[in-house]
Amino acid sequence: MVSGGFRPKASQNNPAKVSATGGDGQSGRFVAEKFAKATQLRPSGFAQGENTAMAQQISEGGNVATTASAANPQPRMSADVMNSFMSEIVPIDAEPTEYLPISDGVDVGRGRGSDVISPRLTSAINQSEGIDIIKRYLPDIMNATRLPGAPDSYKRFANYLKAQIL
Amino acid sequence: MKWVENSFFDHLDKFASSLGFENYEIAIPLSMVPWASPQDRDIFIMSITGAEVKGGTPDTFKYAEAK
Numbered sequence: 001m002v003s004g005g006f007r008p009k010a011s012q013n014n015p016a017k018v019s020a021t022g023g024d025g026q027s028g029r030f031v032a033e034k035f036a037k038a039t040q041l042r043p044s045g046f047a048q049g050e051n052t053a054m055a056q057q058i059s060e061g062g063n064v065a066t067t068a069s070a071a072n073p074q075p076r077m078s079a080d081v082m083n084s085f086m087s088e089i090v091p092i093d094a095e096p097t098e099y100l101p102i103s104d105g106v107d108v109g110r111g112r113g114s115d116v117i118s119p120r121l122t123s124a125i126n127q128s129e130g131i132d133i134i135k136r137y138l139p140d141i142m143n144a145t146r147l148p149g150a151p152d153s154y155k156r157f158a159n160y161l162k163a164q165i166l
Numbered sequence: 167m168k169w170v171e172n173s174f175f176d177h178l179d180k181f182a183s184s185l186g187f188e189n190y191e192i193a194i195p196l197s198m199v200p201w202a203s204p205q206d207r208d209i210f211i212m213s214i215t216g217a218e219v220k221g222g223t224p225d226t227f228k229y230a231e232a233k
Contacts (some may be wrong), residue, residue, distance in 0.1 A: 120169075
């Protein structure tokens with residue numbers, strides 16, 4: 001069988017089958033399907049142009065019933081859960097953090113003390129992490145106290161760390 | 167081996183003395199920062215404490231070396 005070449009009786013060469021949108025009719029159906037889908041996907045479900053009229057009616061005070069989920073939100077979280085999230089959110093009128101000193105939240109220097117830090121960050125679990133830090137570095141810190149020239153302030157600090165784990 | 171300025175232990179001495187011994191959890195990580203110079207470190211300490219840097223001074227080291 002010979003393939004290829006010009007075939008006068010092929011469907012693409014029949015002028016009666018050529019649609020206005022091109023091809024042999026498939027493109028016309030394609031456009032119609034796209035239009036139907038686009039209309040279906042419109043948020044309001046209305047055809048193009050009707051949204052404008054409805055928006056104008058809303059702005060003029062008309063009450064248009066809607067089934068959109070955004071207009072009728074369903075409560076999915078309990079009040080307790082919502083309140084726990086809200087407590088972490090800083091109010092809009094709070095003091096901007098860029099104006100706070102770098103020592104804000106620490107019991108040293110300017111700014112607020114550690115009482116502004118969430119209790120989650122100062123729990124007993126984090127205190128045990130501090131002990132772990134001491135245990136990890138104390139041997140090297142104690143060895144450095146024997147170096148010639150080690151300041152007395154450093155030796156006092158090493159003794160303070162040693163007392164924390166005893 | 168002797169006490170060296172601008173080392174981890176020197177940083178630890180300055181941070182612990184300036185921030186307070188009870189803030190060792192902050193002092194130890196800050197001491198691990200590779201500070202470009204003791205001056206840069208001291209400026210940082212003064213910016214967060216608003217006070218002079220505490221701890222051993224270079225004079226302290228020289229005195230110990232002379233002994």
